[in-house]
Amino acid sequence: MLVLSRRIGERLVIGDDIVLTVIDVRSDGVRLGIDAPRHVKVSRAEILEAVKDENVEAAAVDDEAAAVLAAIRPPAPPAA
Template sequence: MLVLSRRVGERLVIGDDIVVTVIEVRSDGVRLGIDAPREVRVHRAEVLEAVRAANVDAVAADESTAAALQRLVLPPRPTSPGQPEPAAADSSGTPPADR
């Protein structure tokens, strides 16, 4: 990690097209101005961490969630009169055509 001392108004150049300027220094923090191309994403680290944590929580499924999803599965549609019923699978779960 590079550690630099900068005063208000001084700049730091990253690569060829990113400029960080010290705007204000307070007792509780520093205000920085960042001039970067639109395609360069600039985010606060704590916001990215919060988004990552929320995404992990959103995809986690517990047993009650799995049970609720299983209840949403529709039962097989009944066949029309005159059409043969689908063949039942044996105890192995394999349909007759695949045995």
């Protein structure tokens, strides 16, 4: 991990087309401005982690849910 010190107004360039600018420094955090092309996804890590956790939870099937789904599914027709 690269660790840098920057002051308000100073910038950091990533690659050829991403620029991070320090907008404000407060006691509880730092405000950053991000200038990147539209095709570059910029997301907060904690949001991505929360979505991943919710997806894992939603995909989990417990015995009760499986029984409910089995009860509403019509039986397969007999093989001919």
